[in-house]
Amino acid sequence: MQYTRPACLLAAALLVSGCKIGGSGGGSDNDTSPSYSATIERTTYGIPHISADTIGGAGYGHGYAIAEDNLCVLADAYVTFNGERSRYFGPDEQAAIMGTFGTPTNLEADFFFRFLLDEQQLDNFTTAQPDDLLELSAGFAAGYSRYVEEIQDGQHPDRHLDCRNAEWLTTITEADVLRRLVALNLAASSANWVEEIAAAQPPSANARMLRSLPSEEPEIDSDRFLLGREAGIGSNTFAFGADATESGGGLLFANPHWYLLGVDRFYQVHMTVPGVMDISGAAIMGAPMVLMGFNDNVAWAHTVSTARRFTLYQLQLVSGDPTSYVQDGQNVAMTPVEITVQVQQGDGNLQPVTRTMYRSEYGPMINLSGLGLPAWGNQVAYTLRDANLENTRAFQNFFAWDQAKSLDDFYNITREYVGIPWVNTTAIGRGDPRALYSDITVVPNVPDSMLATCLVPGAGEAVMAVAPGLPLLDGSRAACDWQTDADAAQPGAFGPGNLPSLFSRDYVANMNDSYWLSNPENPLTGYAGIIGREDYEQSLRTRMGHTLVRDRLNASDGLNGFLASSDNLREIVLNSRVxxxxxxxxxxxxxxxxxxxxxxxxxxxxxxxxxxxxxxxxxxxxxxxxxxxxxxxxxxxxxxxxxxxxxxxxxxxxxxxxxxxxxxxxxxxxxxxxxxxxxxxxxxxxxxxxxxxxxxxxxxxxGGEGNEGYFTVLRNSYMHIVEFPDGEPVRAFTLLSHSQSTDPTSPYYADYTQAYSDKQWLAFPYTAEDIAANLESSIQISE
The missing domain is CATH 1.10.1400.10 (Aminohydrolase, alpha-helical knob region)
Known part of the structure; x- marks a missing residue:
């Protein structure tokens, strides 16, 4: 790929100083706003390797590079997270690709995001972040905004044809980046209930709703409680310890089954700040740090966890006042929030639509009539408490992992932050004979001992039958509030001492069943049901995964030897056995x-x-x-x-x-x-x-679907296989099945996809020497 430099630059210049300065950085010599500089080197399949002297510069390079590749998808997403879809696209359109948030109409999405991602929520999240994460986020915003302004200035004329002239293509700020992170936190909790939260109204207002939820009493659909509200979103992972590998060191396989379209898909990136971090892997688009990856000391992978990240509460309403409820004999008023959304009309003009939404002390009110439970009436109503709306540590946790020095360091970070919002983790470390499995994550502290007295009779059992571990609790008694462990990182959550993890010298694995069989020879037991089930039938994909490992370790898979290696693992995981x-x-x-x-x-x-x-x-x-x-x-x-x-x-x-x-x-x-x-x-x-x-x-x-027993599934997205050879840099092989770019005019739109189809793993260029040997383009940007 040859980079087309802005016309205002000298032909001999390698430094792109920018014709226009946008975002939160840059300005005149007297300007005190941040300055950023980064080098972006692209290798095979367009993977950006970003080097900078500061963390802000690394974010700047990442923001610019991802905008080059995915501008329209990101710009559309910022409209969504800001609650402005109705303003630009009208109220009734159903967004085709909303990822973890499903496909609500624009109006329902706008009310949801304006309500849950309001200024108070964003301020609480921002205040809790350390300076380095804020610096990274501000740099990301500046880099993205710089590219937007280049587009709006007429540069890159053949790119991003779907949005380059759109009114909704705008620069962003640090707040937009952080709002995207808050939204990502909610993928396995509030994101499941966009319409139900947006449509929750007291009985006097129900008739005025612009859109009503089903009023019949359908059977509760178990898929309704899955992340993204659809089967198939998940992952596989293997982590081998020294006793199971040919090298005598750790070996890790990461295999998310994630979104292939839209803003929730992965973006592969490598960021280097000397003396601070040298991290490669995948970020979910819009997150400025690597969320799953490897450096020269540790490598890790994620799979969607079975733990529940929220609970539902049934409220007993005050007689004659459906916006107040009774708890321990005291009347508690809900908090009303008036929200106005600008809605584009058929003639192109804007008209305000206002809705009053309500919160209980637990969180947003929710309309569960679509699950066969009563609508908000005069006697009962329902509310949701989301542990990840209260979790400000998730991306601190990820960013600290990016800089981890050893497997012990990685594990200690996990236990310190307890910030991972909804995924299991496996990991290996340089020179460490162990493989790690962990579901040390943000889980509501609802021990099994609470259920006998706090589960709502009848309805509570019905919900648990289709969504094991998810309690519908009695909100009329404070005794049914979440408990807090002494070692908890946030009120109402389990501490690491009550969450499952396992070190093993042979292997650990997860294929989206619970923690129980992370290693079938050493089952994890004794944990609360809200975290996951034990002693239960495993999915065919889980059984296939463990069978692949067993066949390798007993030499019955037809390959040489009886231990795992990077070479044979790359073949095994794509063999498409059914x-x-x-x-x-x-x-x-x-x-x-x-x-x-x-x-x-x-x-x-x-x-x-x-x-x-x-x-x-x-x-x-x-x-x-x-x-x-x-x-x-x-x-x-x-x-x-x-x-x-x-x-x-x-x-x-x-x-x-x-x-x-x-x-x-x-x-x-x-x-x-x-x-x-x-x-x-x-x-x-x-x-x-x-x-x-x-x-x-x-x-x-x-490949095929997991329900059929495929380990090699159709939603394979980013993949890596990583090891740490003695005396050598980290050695990794990667694939990104959907390719780096969502822009059909990009050379990186389908090339990685073809490589995946051909089962051609990429030997990842991690060192400066390997990057130079595989270099396709290089630019420097600054402001």
């Missing part, structure tokens, strides 16, 4: 295949019988099994029930029940009919039927 097929395919075919059956069914049976039970691009049959599995997975399939003493291998075997067999035959016939109706050939290789979700591109994609 656990459901390995366990049940032959038995199912024995039931549904009839030598005298219809010709199309015989063809399908022959294809499936020859299929090697993987979802690689050239395999034939994977798409048939996927379509069949999606029809049969909820049937009572198994002959052997789940056994907590053998959780990796059970349940197993196909039941001999004749009624099940009849259901399988019907499902097989319907599956083949459906494929025929969709004009999908039975003998098509996977590369002809499964493609990467990337607008304007059609790149074949291997």
């Amino acid at each position: 656990y459901s097929a390995e366990r049940l395919k032959d038995s199912v075919l024995g039931v549904v295949c009839d030598a005298n059956g219809p010709e199309r069914e015989q063809q399908a049976c022959q294809i499936l019988g020859s299929w090697n039970d993987t979802g690689n691009l050239d395999t034939v049959g994977a798409h048939i099994w996927t379509a069949l599995w999606n029809r049969i997975e909820d049937l009572d399939l198994y002959a052997t029930a789940f056994d907590a003493d053998d959780p990796v291998n059970t349940p197993d075997g196909l039941s001999a029940d004749s009624s099940l067999h009849d259901q399988l035959k019907v499902a097989f016939t319907e599956t083949l009919a459906d494929l025929e109706n969709r004009n999908i050939a039975l003998n098509a290789p996977l590369r002809e039927v499964q493609f990467y979700l990337k607008p304007g591109e059609q790149i074949p994609q291997y």
Whole structure:
């Protein structure tokens, strides 16, 4: 890539001093605002390596680089987080890509963000941040804003065609960066309830709502409580200790299954400030620091945790006053907040829409009628307390990890901040024989002992049945408030002594089940149900993950040796084995295949019988099994029930029940009919039927969904495999399946995606020498 310098610069200049100065930095010689300088060197796939003398400069380079790659997506997101979607796009449009916040209408999103991310919330968060994090954030804002002003000045003329002339493309400030961080904190809590919080109104106002939630009483959908309100968002990770690796040192695999589109996707970046940090990895777009990565001493990975980050409370309302409630015999008034949103009309003019929203002492009121619970009436109402709305330490924790010196240092940081908002962590360190698993995170302190007296009768059990560990508590008694451990980092939270972690010399893993089987030989037990379940059936993806490790360590996977290495791990994690097929395919075919059956069914049976039970691009049959599995997975399939003493291998075997067999035959016939109706050939290789979700591109994609038992899933996003060779710099291999840029005019829009499709890992250039050897462009920017 050749960088096109601004026309106002001297041709010989390498230093881009900027035709216009924007954001929070720069000015005249008499200006006391911050000054920033950074070098941005791009290597293969456009990965920016940013070097600066100050933390602010590192943020400046990051902000500029990510704007080069993802300007329109970020600009749209800042409109969202500022609660201004209705102003620019009208009230009724449903945002196509909202990531963790779902797809509410613009008006509901605006009221939600204006309410939860208000000035008081932002001020509390900002005041709690240390100077270095504020410096990093201010630099990020200045770098992003500098690029915006270059665009608005007519530079980079062929780039960002979707937004370069948009009214909503504006510069940002440090406050915008911090507001984005607060929003990111809420991904596994309040973000699940945008419409329900925005629409929570007392009964007298319900009729005036511009948009109502369902009034019928549907069954509670368990997916409704998942991060992003959809299945499939999660991750895999392996961390091997010295006893399980060929090198005798640690080995780490990071494998988020994260958003492929929108602002919540990953951005790969490397930032260096001499003597302070030299950190590489992935940031969720808009976060100025690396959130998952490696330096020359530690490497870590994340998976979405099962712990609950909020609780619901049922309030007993004061008779005749639905905006007050009773607690311990005392009347408590809710806090009203009047919010006005500017709404674009059909003629382009703006009209204000005002709504009064309410908070209890716990947090925002919430309308749960869509879950079959009563709407806000005259007797009861519901409210939500979100531990991560009270968590100001999350990004201090991440930023401290970026600078960690050893695995012990990393672990001590984790226990000191207890700030990680919603993910498990695995980690390894240079020269350390151990691998670490940790769910030392922000969890409401609701021990199991509280449930007998504080769970709302009936409704509480119903919620827990579909969302294990999530309590609906009695808000009429202060005795049901969250407790606080002596070592807690914030009131109402568990301290690290009551949160699970494990060091192991062989391996730890997590595939989005609970902490329980981080290492099946050393189960973690005795923790509160709000953190996760124990002794329960694991997902097929979890079982596949542990099976991959076991097959490696007992040399049954067909590869050389019996220990893990970077080389064999890069092959194993992308091998696209299908656990459901390995366990049940032959038995199912024995039931549904009839030598005298219809010709199309015989063809399908022959294809499936020859299929090697993987979802690689050239395999034939994977798409048939996927379509069949999606029809049969909820049937009572198994002959052997789940056994907590053998959780990796059970349940197993196909039941001999004749009624099940009849259901399988019907499902097989319907599956083949459906494929025929969709004009999908039975003998098509996977590369002809499964493609990467990337607008304007059609790149074949291997793998499948976790519910089928794929470890190699379709939502693979950023990935790294890291080790610390003795006497050598950190050695890492990376992939970013969705590529660095969201701009179709960028050379980095689909190149990394093609590399992922080809299973071509990138040997990451970490050292200055490796960066120089792989250099594609280099600029310096300052103001």
